[in-house]
Amino acid sequence: MTGLVAVRLRPADLARVASVGLRTRRLRAALSALGIAIGVGAMVAVLGLSASNQAGLLAEIDRLGTNLLTVQNGQSLIGDKAELPVQAPAMIGRIASVTQVAATAGLSATVYRSPLIPSVQTSGLQVQAASVDLLPAVGTTVAQGRYLNAATEREPVVVLGAQAASRLGIDRVFPGERVWLGGQWFYLVGILRPAALAPEIDHSVLVGFDAAKRHLGFDGHPTEVYVRADTAAVAAVQSLLAGTADPEHPDQVDVSQPSAALEARAKAKGALTGLFLGLGAVALLVGGVGVANIMVISVLERRSEIGLRRALGARRSQIRAQFLSEALLLSLFGGAAGVLLGALATAIYASTQGWAIVIPALGWAGGLGAALGIGAIAGLLPAIRAARLSPTEALRTA
Amino acid sequence: MSAPVLELERAARTYPGEPPVEALRGVTFAVLAGELVAVVGPSGSGKSTLLHLMGTLDRPTAGRVSVTGLDIAKLSDPDLAALRASRIGFVFQQFHLAEHSSALENVADGLLYGGVAAPERRARAAEALDRVGLSHRATFRPSKLSGGERQRVAIARALVGRPAIVLADEPTGNLDSAAGVAILELLKDLHRDGATIVVVTHNHDLAAELPRRVEVLDGRIVADGRPA
Numbered sequence: 001m002t003g004l005v006a007v008r009l010r011p012a013d014l015a016r017v018a019s020v021g022l023r024t025r026r027l028r029a030a031l032s033a034l035g036i037a038i039g040v041g042a043m044v045a046v047l048g049l050s051a052s053n054q055a056g057l058l059a060e061i062d063r064l065g066t067n068l069l070t071v072q073n074g075q076s077l078i079g080d081k082a083e084l085p086v087q088a089p090a091m092i093g094r095i096a097s098v099t100q101v102a103a104t105a106g107l108s109a110t111v112y113r114s115p116l117i118p119s120v121q122t123s124g125l126q127v128q129a130a131s132v133d134l135l136p137a138v139g140t141t142v143a144q145g146r147y148l149n150a151a152t153e154r155e156p157v158v159v160l161g162a163q164a165a166s167r168l169g170i171d172r173v174f175p176g177e178r179v180w181l182g183g184q185w186f187y188l189v190g191i192l193r194p195a196a197l198a199p200e201i202d203h204s205v206l207v208g209f210d211a212a213k214r215h216l217g218f219d220g221h222p223t224e225v226y227v228r229a230d231t232a233a234v235a236a237v238q239s240l241l242a243g244t245a246d247p248e249h250p251d252q253v254d255v256s257q258p259s260a261a262l263e264a265r266a267k268a269k270g271a272l273t274g275l276f277l278g279l280g281a282v283a284l285l286v287g288g289v290g291v292a293n294i295m296v297i298s299v300l301e302r303r304s305e306i307g308l309r310r311a312l313g314a315r316r317s318q319i320r321a322q323f324l325s326e327a328l329l330l331s332l333f334g335g336a337a338g339v340l341l342g343a344l345a346t347a348i349y350a351s352t353q354g355w356a357i358v359i360p361a362l363g364w365a366g367g368l369g370a371a372l373g374i375g376a377i378a379g380l381l382p383a384i385r386a387a388r389l390s391p392t393e394a395l396r397t398a
Numbered sequence: 399m400s401a402p403v404l405e406l407e408r409a410a411r412t413y414p415g416e417p418p419v420e421a422l423r424g425v426t427f428a429v430l431a432g433e434l435v436a437v438v439g440p441s442g443s444g445k446s447t448l449l450h451l452m453g454t455l456d457r458p459t460a461g462r463v464s465v466t467g468l469d470i471a472k473l474s475d476p477d478l479a480a481l482r483a484s485r486i487g488f489v490f491q492q493f494h495l496a497e498h499s500s501a502l503e504n505v506a507d508g509l510l511y512g513g514v515a516a517p518e519r520r521a522r523a524a525e526a527l528d529r530v531g532l533s534h535r536a537t538f539r540p541s542k543l544s545g546g547e548r549q550r551v552a553i554a555r556a557l558v559g560r561p562a563i564v565l566a567d568e569p570t571g572n573l574d575s576a577a578g579v580a581i582l583e584l585l586k587d588l589h590r591d592g593a594t595i596v597v598v599t600h601n602h603d604l605a606a607e608l609p610r611r612v613e614v615l616d617g618r619i620v621a622d623g624r625p626a
C-alpha cells in the first residue's frame with residue numbers, strides 16, 4: 001500500500017492544458033490550422049456544390065413535371081423503324097387520367113437559310129411535323145413570335161426549336177424571315193425556349209401537320225407522342241400506353257418517362273467531383289504535415305514546461321494526452337473553419353444559381369472527421385516524444 | 399523526533415557516457431519532518447543530481463531513495479507522478495513560471511495534477527500567495543513581476559499542495575543579494591511554520607544562515623552539520 005492515488009485530469013483542465021500552445025502562439029496556430037481549413041473547405045465545398053447542383057436540377061425537373069410520358073415508334077420484327085398508327089394520339093387521349101396529348105412526326109426534308117448557298121451546317125436539324133398543342137405537353141413556351149395554331153398549321157410556316165434557331169443563325173423573328181425547306185420557302189413565325197424534358201424539340205424545325213401533308217408529302221404517321229397524365233396515375237398510364245398506341249404491335253412501341261432519365265443523370269456523381277475531392281484530400285494531407293511540423297517544434301521549445309509539469313506531478317500519459325489533444329484541437333479548429341468556409345462558398349454560389357443550399361452530412365461530418373484523423377496522426381509522434389522526455393532532461397536549460 | 403520524510407542510503411547516480419560521470423557516489427542521509435537543510439557544494443559537485451533523486455525526477459543507479467517511507471525503485475511512473483503531485487514541492491533557479499498565466503493561475507497549477515477542482519485550486523492558491531506576501535500581485539503575469547516576486551510565486555506554487563517536503567535548487571541564484579536574503583527569510587519563516595525544506599546552493603554564506611548544512615564534494619557528503 002503506497003497510499004498514492006493517481007488522479008485523472010478533469011476534461012475542462014485537459015482542455016485548458018491542451019490549449020496552452022494555441023493561446024500563447026496564436027499566429028502560428030492559426031497558420032497551421034489554415035492548412036487543414038483549406039483542405040476541409042475544399043472538400044465541403046465540392047460536396048456541397050455538387051449536392052446543391054443536384055438539388056437544383058431535381059427541383060427544375062420537378063417544376064417541369066414528372067408526369068410526362070413519351071411514346072415512340074420502335075423497331076419492327078425485321079429491324080426497320082416501325083410505324084405508329086395514325087390514330088395513336090387520339091387513342092391515347094381516351095385513356096382516363098391522360099390530361100394532354102401532342103404528337104410530332106419526323107420528316108425527311110432538309111432545311112437551309114437559302115436555296116443558293118446552303119452555307120449553314122444543318123445536318124443536326126430535324127424537320128418535324130408538330131401538333132398545335134405541343135408546347136404545354138412538353139413544358140416549354142415561345143421565346144419570340146407565335147407558335148402554330150389552327151390557321152397557320154395549314155400554311156407553309158415554321159417554328160424553330162431553341163437550338164435550331166441558333167444553328168440557322170436566326171435570333172429574331174421579323175416579317176418576311178423565311179427558310180428554304182424541302183424545296184420551297186417557309187415563313188418563320190416563332191422561336192421556342194429550350195424544352196428540358198424534350199431536348200429533341202430544341203433541335204427541330206417544326207411545321208404544322210396539315211402543311212406537312214400538303215407541301216412535304218407527309219403520310220400522317222406520328223413518330224413521337226407526348227402524354228401528360230395525372231401525377232398519381234403515371235405508372236398506370238405508362239403500362240397502358242404501348243397497347244393503346246398500337247394494339248396490333250405493342251412490342252414495336254417504345255414508352256419512356258423523360259424526367260426519370262434526367263433524374264438518374266442528375267443523381268449520377270460527376271467525374272469532376274471525384275477529382276476535386278482528391279485535390280481537397282491532398283490539401284488536407286499537406287495541412288496535416290503542417291500540424292505535425294508545428295507540434296514537433298512546439299515539443300522542442302516547451303521542454304522546460306514539460307519538465308515543470310512532470311515535477312508538478314504529471315504522468316507520462318498526461319503529457320502525451322496534452323500534446324495529442326493540442327494537435328486535435330488545432331485540427332478541429334482548422335476543420336471547423338474549413339466547414340464554415342466550404343458551407344459559405346456553397347451557400348453563395350448556390351444562391352446565385354437559385355439552387356437550394358445542401359451541405360451533405362458526408363461533407364461536414366466527413367470533413368471534421370478527416371481533420372481529426374489527420375490531427376491525431378500528426379500529433380501522435382510529437383506527443384510520444386514529449387512523454388518520453390525524462391523530467392531531468394526536460395528541466396535542464398541550455 | 400519524527401520519522402524521516404526523506405532517506406537516501408548509499409544512493410549513487412552515474413551518467414552513462416565516455417567516460418561515465420559518477421555524479422553521486424553513495425550518499426547516505428535523511429531529512430526529518432520539519433527540518434530546514436542546506437545542501438552546499440561547489441559547482442559540479444552533484445547537488446542538482448542529488449535534488450533530482452530526492453524529488454523522484456530521476457532514479458539512483460545504485461542504493462536506495464525513500465520519500466515518505468516509499469522506496470522509489472518500487473514505484474511506477476504513475477505512482478511517482480502521484481507522489482510528486484501530493485508530497486513534493488519544487489522551487490527552481492529559473493522559476494519556471496508560465497508566462498501567459500497570472501501569478502494566481504501559476505500557483506493554482508501546483509494543484510493541477512493532484513485532482514483538486516478548479517475553484518478550490520484558486521482558493522488555495524490565493525491563500526498561498528497571501529502566505530508569501532503577494533496577494534496584491536495575484537493578477538499579474540510573471541513578466542510584470544520582479545525576480546524576487548517571481549520566486550515567491552514559485553515558492554507559493556511549491557507550497558500550495560502542502561507537500562511533505564519542498565526542494566529548492568539555487569532559489570536565489572537568479573536574484574540580487576537583497577532579493578536573495580528576502581527569499582531566504584521567507585523560507586526560514588515557512589520552516590518556522592512547520593514546512594520541511596531542502597535548499598541546494600553553492601553559496602556558503604547563504605547556507606550558513608540555515609540550521610543544518612550538508613556539504614557535498616565530488617558526489618560525496620563530506621560534512622553534515624546538524625544544529626547542536
Ligand SMILES: Nc1ncnc2c1ncn2[C@@H]1O[C@H](COP(=O)(O)OP(=O)(O)OP(=O)(O)O)[C@@H](O)[C@H]1O
Nearest residue numbers: 413419421439440441442443444445446447448600
Ligand atoms: N545528464 C547528465 N549527463 C551527463 N553528465 C551530467 C548530467 N547531469 C549532470 N552531469 C554531470 O554530473 C556532475 C554533477 O552535476 P550537477 O548538475 O549535479 O552539479 P551541481 O552541483 O548541481 O552543479 P551547479 O552548482 O553548477 O548546478 C557534473 O560533472 C555534471 O557535468
Ligand SMILES: [Mg+2]
Nearest residue numbers: 445446447567
Ligand atoms: Mg545545479
